[in-house]
Amino acid sequence: MAVRDPDVRLMLRVRDRDDQAAFAELVARFQHRLVGIMHHIVGNKEEAEDLAQEVFLRVFRTRAKYTPKAKFSTWLFTIANNLALNALRDRYRRLQLPLELRDSGSLAQRPHVPLAAHRDAPPTQNLQDRELADVVRRAMDDLNERQRVAVVLNKFEDMGYAEIAEVMGLTAKAVKSLLCRAREKLREALQAYIYMDREPPAAPVEE
Amino acid sequence: MSTPATPEPEDEDLVAYLDGELGDAESHAVESKLAADEEARRKAERLQKTFDLLDYLPKTEPSPHFASRTLTQINPLAAAPAPPAADARPSSSQPAPVFAPSGQSQPFPPARSGGWKVAPWFAALLISAAGGYFFHLLAKPHLEALAPARRTSEQVRLLERLPLFLGADDLDFVKQLDHPDFFGETDHDDGRASAETWTSAELVQLENLFKDFPPARQQQLRKLDEELAQQDSVGQAHLLAVLERYAIWLDRLPDNYRREVLIAPAAVERLDVIRVVKARLWRESLPAAVRDRIQQAEGPAREQLIADRKQQDSKRKLLWDLAKQEWASIRADRRPWPFENEALTKQVEEYVDKTLKPRLTNPERADLEQIRKEVAASPDWIKWYAYGNVITRMIDLHPMYPEAASGKVVKTASDLPKPFLMQLAKNGGLARRQLVNHPASGKWPDFAEAVWKEANELKVPIPSSVTLGPNKPAEYVPAVREFLENDLSRRLTKPERDELSKLESGAWPDHSRKVLDLAKKYDLTVPGVSLPGEAAKWDQVYRNRPARR
Numbered sequence: 001m002a003v004r005d006p007d008v009r010l011m012l013r014v015r016d017r018d019d020q021a022a023f024a025e026l027v028a029r030f031q032h033r034l035v036g037i038m039h040h041i042v043g044n045k046e047e048a049e050d051l052a053q054e055v056f057l058r059v060f061r062t063r064a065k066y067t068p069k070a071k072f073s074t075w076l077f078t079i080a081n082n083l084a085l086n087a088l089r090d091r092y093r094r095l096q097l098p099l100e101l102r103d104s105g106s107l108a109q110r111p112h113v114p115l116a117a118h119r120d121a122p123p124t125q126n127l128q129d130r131e132l133a134d135v136v137r138r139a140m141d142d143l144n145e146r147q148r149v150a151v152v153l154n155k156f157e158d159m160g161y162a163e164i165a166e167v168m169g170l171t172a173k174a175v176k177s178l179l180c181r182a183r184e185k186l187r188e189a190l191q192a193y194i195y196m197d198r199e200p201p202a203a204p205v206e207e
Numbered sequence: 208m209s210t211p212a213t214p215e216p217e218d219e220d221l222v223a224y225l226d227g228e229l230g231d232a233e234s235h236a237v238e239s240k241l242a243a244d245e246e247a248r249r250k251a252e253r254l255q256k257t258f259d260l261l262d263y264l265p266k267t268e269p270s271p272h273f274a275s276r277t278l279t280q281i282n283p284l285a286a287a288p289a290p291p292a293a294d295a296r297p298s299s300s301q302p303a304p305v306f307a308p309s310g311q312s313q314p315f316p317p318a319r320s321g322g323w324k325v326a327p328w329f330a331a332l333l334i335s336a337a338g339g340y341f342f343h344l345l346a347k348p349h350l351e352a353l354a355p356a357r358r359t360s361e362q363v364r365l366l367e368r369l370p371l372f373l374g375a376d377d378l379d380f381v382k383q384l385d386h387p388d389f390f391g392e393t394d395h396d397d398g399r400a401s402a403e404t405w406t407s408a409e410l411v412q413l414e415n416l417f418k419d420f421p422p423a424r425q426q427q428l429r430k431l432d433e434e435l436a437q438q439d440s441v442g443q444a445h446l447l448a449v450l451e452r453y454a455i456w457l458d459r460l461p462d463n464y465r466r467e468v469l470i471a472p473a474a475v476e477r478l479d480v481i482r483v484v485k486a487r488l489w490r491e492s493l494p495a496a497v498r499d500r501i502q503q504a505e506g507p508a509r510e511q512l513i514a515d516r517k518q519q520d521s522k523r524k525l526l527w528d529l530a531k532q533e534w535a536s537i538r539a540d541r542r543p544w545p546f547e548n549e550a551l552t553k554q555v556e557e558y559v560d561k562t563l564k565p566r567l568t569n570p571e572r573a574d575l576e577q578i579r580k581e582v583a584a585s586p587d588w589i590k591w592y593a594y595g596n597v598i599t600r601m602i603d604l605h606p607m608y609p610e611a612a613s614g615k616v617v618k619t620a621s622d623l624p625k626p627f628l629m630q631l632a633k634n635g636g637l638a639r640r641q642l643v644n645h646p647a648s649g650k651w652p653d654f655a656e657a658v659w660k661e662a663n664e665l666k667v668p669i670p671s672s673v674t675l676g677p678n679k680p681a682e683y684v685p686a687v688r689e690f691l692e693n694d695l696s697r698r699l700t701k702p703e704r705d706e707l708s709k710l711e712s713g714a715w716p717d718h719s720r721k722v723l724d725l726a727k728k729y730d731l732t733v734p735g736v737s738l739p740g741e742a743a744k745w746d747q748v749y750r751n752r753p754a755r756r
Contacts, residue, residue, distance in 0.1 A: 020281070027277055031269045039267040049269060053277045060281050130482075131510055133263045140264070154226065155261050161228050179226070180219040187257045192507045194256040 007072035015063045027056055030076060033157065037077075040152045041084045043141055051087055055080045070166070077157070077167045081149055088145040132193060139189035147182035150175060221247070225255055255644045270473075358410075365432040366413040371450040374457050376474035377427065378434040381446050383478055388485075390452040460484070544748055545740045546591045554739035559598060562735055566605045566650050575601065598738070599749040607736045608652045608719040609687040611677040617655045619648050627670055634665040652676055652716070659716065669714060676715035686734035691722065698729045 007029065013022035034055060038048035058079050066075070140148055146168065153159045153167065161179070165172045217240075223229050224237040241248050358366070375381055385391040417425060435443055457465055464484050471477035490498060493516065501512045545551040564572060578597050582590045617623060620642035631637060637645070647653035655675040662669050669675065677683045680691050696704060703725060710718040726733045727742050738745060 020278070023281065024274070024278055027274050031273055031277075035269040035273065036267050040264060045267055048267065049273055052269070053273070053280065056277050057280055128514065129263060131513070132260070133265055135507075135510070136260050136263050140261075151261075155258065161223070161226070176219050176223055176228070180222045183222050183254055183258065184218065186261075187253055190257045190260050191253065193260060194253060 005071055008068045011059075011063075011066055011072050011075075012068060014060070015066045018063075023060060026059070026072075030056075030073070033073075034076070034080060037080065037152055037156060038084060040140070040156055041148055042087060043137060047087070051080075051083055054083055058083070073157075074163060074166055077153065077159075078169075081167050084149060085145050088148075135193055136190065139186055142189060143182050143185055147178060147185070150178050151182045151186070154179060221251055222254060225251060225258075252644070259641075259644075358414075361432075361436075363410070364436065365429060366410050366417065368432060368435075368447070368450075369413050369417060369428070371447065371454050372428055372431055374453060374469060374477075375431060375450060376477065377431050380474040380477070381431070381435070381450060383474070384453055384481075385446060385449045389478075389481060390449045390456065464488075542586075542588060543592045543595060544744060546595070551740055555598070558739055562607060563598070563601060563605070566607075566653065567601060568646070571601055571604075595745075595749045599745055602738060603750075605653060606656075608656075608676060608716055609722060609733055609736050610651075610684045611674075611682055612684050612688075613682075615674055616651050616677075617658060617673060617675050618651050619643070619654065620645070623658065623673060624670055627667065627673065630667045631661060631665060634667055636661045636665045636667070655715070674715070676719060678713065678715045678718045679711040684735065687736075690731075690734050694731055695722065695725060695729070698731070699725060 007026065010022040010026050013019040014026070031052065034052040035045075035048055038051045038055075039045055042048055042051065055076065059076065062079075140151070143151065149168065150164055153164050154161075159167070161172045161175045164170075164179075165175045168175065170178070220229065220233060220237055224234060229237065241251060375384075383389070417428070420428070435446060438446065457468065460468070464487070468477060468480050468484060471480045490501070490513075493501070497512075497516060501509060501516070504512050541547050545555060559575070564575065567575065575597060578590070578594050582594050620628065623642070628642065631642075642648070642658075645654060645657060647657050652675075659669070659675055661667075680688050683691070699707070707718070707721050707725070710721055723733060723736065726737065730741060730743075731737075732739060
């Protein structure tokens with residue numbers, strides 16, 4: 001059944017025949033998702049690319065051990081989860097030295113915001129979105145690593161709890177409470193911003 | 208970091224419910240709790256909205272050479288346990304594009320991002336270290352005063368424009384600069400790049416500068432110049448003017464800021480840096496007191512201060528713009544159109560109350576009431592003008608369509624059949640929970656339009672059981688029906704009438720849109736839809752479209 005998944009078929013070609021064309025296709029197929037997800041998790045593009053590259057390399061290196069079950073992407077994100085968590089934990093251990101271009105603040109690591117989409121928006125809109133993006137980024141950074149990974153998979157990969165559980169090596173129940181805590185924390189951090197572009201609740205709220 | 212203690216099972220269920228992870232029985236339990244408990248409802252809404260805020264995080268694309276870089280890395284890895292003939296190079300027996308998912312015909316060297324692109328900027332920086340950037344560089348006497356070398360006219364053109372290109376990557380970058388946030392013209396385009404003429408000695412200097420660039424950068428500059436030259440003459444002059452504003456801005460920047468702009472590894476990052484530097488300059492340009500206040504504030508308060516200040520700036524600019532435009536009526540102390548006309552004012556007010564207001568969000572409604580209060584308190588020109596502006600802005604945000612005779616149109620997610628919703632979600636569209644919480648939920652035509660757009664984009668057919676809105680004369684409210692029969696159809700040409708009736712067999716909003724287009728063409732007011740008064744006049748006075756008098 002799983003073999004009908006075209007990604008699984010590609011991976012089997014990589015495993016059984018060292019087929020580099022198949023591997024290239026897997027990279028082409030998953031690079032966008034993987035780099036995007038990693039960026040959301042680690043918060044900077046260069047590190048995200050390095051990690052994503054490392055994930056692909058690990059896929060290749062451990063190809064012999066691959067056993068097809070369920071979706072290929074689940075396996076891929078399992079590896080991604082491990083590497084991302086390791087990288088994030090490493091951060092706490094060694095204070096990251098800024099790279100040459102980062103000395104002037106976070107300029108060089110600012111992610112790409114497509115401009116074209118904002119062409120028609122009033123000039124302030126752009127800045128507001130940006131500032132909002134920064135606020136959201138900070139809120140994400142305040143989550144602990146596992147919360148962040150779970151939120152990112154849930155939000156941006158649209159993964160259900162069961163799949164997140166498999167990727168993260170947890171029970172579905174644990175994922176449920178992990179996500180609940182994360183969402184609560186995000187709510188606390190972002191409370192002040194949620195009505196910036198939308199309708200506020202009918203009555204003022206006392207907390 | 209304060210992680211709340213173990214969450215209540217109730218909270219967990221609520222989040223899981225929002226995520227669509229609960230079974231039927233549990234969902235029912237949550238739903239009845241939500242129905243009964245306002246506090247819980249509010250909490251659910253906030254949880255959902257904070258989750259929606261994550262959409263503000265920027266989307267990242269892998270850099271162009273990500274794939275080739277990754278694939279080059281596996282060569283040594285593949286070599287070790289490889290069965291025969293799995294060499295890195297594509298052999299004749301294998302399909303060709305082994306390493307070329309992005310169209311590269313050769314493996315790309317495993318360079319880190321950055322690379323050569325940084326180098327030319329350092330070159331430019333070294334030269335500029337003494338002070339003023341490239342214009343000064345040209346003023347320095349140069350030793351080689353060669354006889355005019357044999358240059359083609361393209362080469363000369365490139366050299367002449369080189370000072371404008373130094374901070375630019377490619378045509379796409381230049382086009383991105385052409386935006387009011389960057390160096391696009393703001394209100395009026397008088398900008399034509401002043402044609403520079405250089406002496407032959409200066410051309411030699413430019414040529415030397417150009418030759419100092421690595422071949423790849425030279426190639427990039429040549430390409431930029433060629434692509435620019437291929438634009439039509441108006442477009443070319445326009446983009447050159449943009450480049451000139453950019454070059455002058457760069458030239459006037461403090462050295463450290465300019466350095467930041469120039470060493471950005473590629474166009475995308477450069478644009479980001481420019482944006483940030485501009486924001487910083489803006490902050491520095493503030494009166495000291497304001498700046499201090501912003502500096503001392505923290506977190507949300509700080510953001511708020513910045514936002515307020517920006518708003519003030521743009522308001523002031525807006526006032527100046529319209530003062531220029533409406534100078535005559537301001538001096539005569541008349542009200543702006545249409546408010547100088549009592550009868551028309553009354554119609555407009557009626558429209559605002561009956562049609563516009565119900566569809567506004569709460570903050571918008573508050574805005575509207577605020578400006579109305581101000582008009583009532585001091586009915587001078589500027590207040591009326593602001594009122595007209597607010598009205599048009601809100602109408603643009605909530606375009607109206609002719610209403611249906613029966614109330615049976617789609618207003619919320621529960622008006623949509625489940626298989627359709629599932630198909631939408633499956634094709635990558637808004638999942639049910641997002642549609643339920645959609646800001647337009649409960650509002651027609653806003654919600655119907657959102658569904659229509661989504662379905663169209665994802666190519667999910669809208670089932671015939673779903674009525675997004677009226678699509679034939681009989682389905683409209685009586686006033687619109689009368690309008691169609693008595694006013695509009697009489698004006699239409701035969702082909703127009705045929706086209707309109709052909710649309711009746713289609714689906715909303717095709718027919719309605721055509722009706723609106725035609726009404727606009729013949730300057731007719733569709734009852735309950737159009738703002739009273741000539742549409743063109745609203746455009747001209749309030750939407751900052753050029754006044755043609």
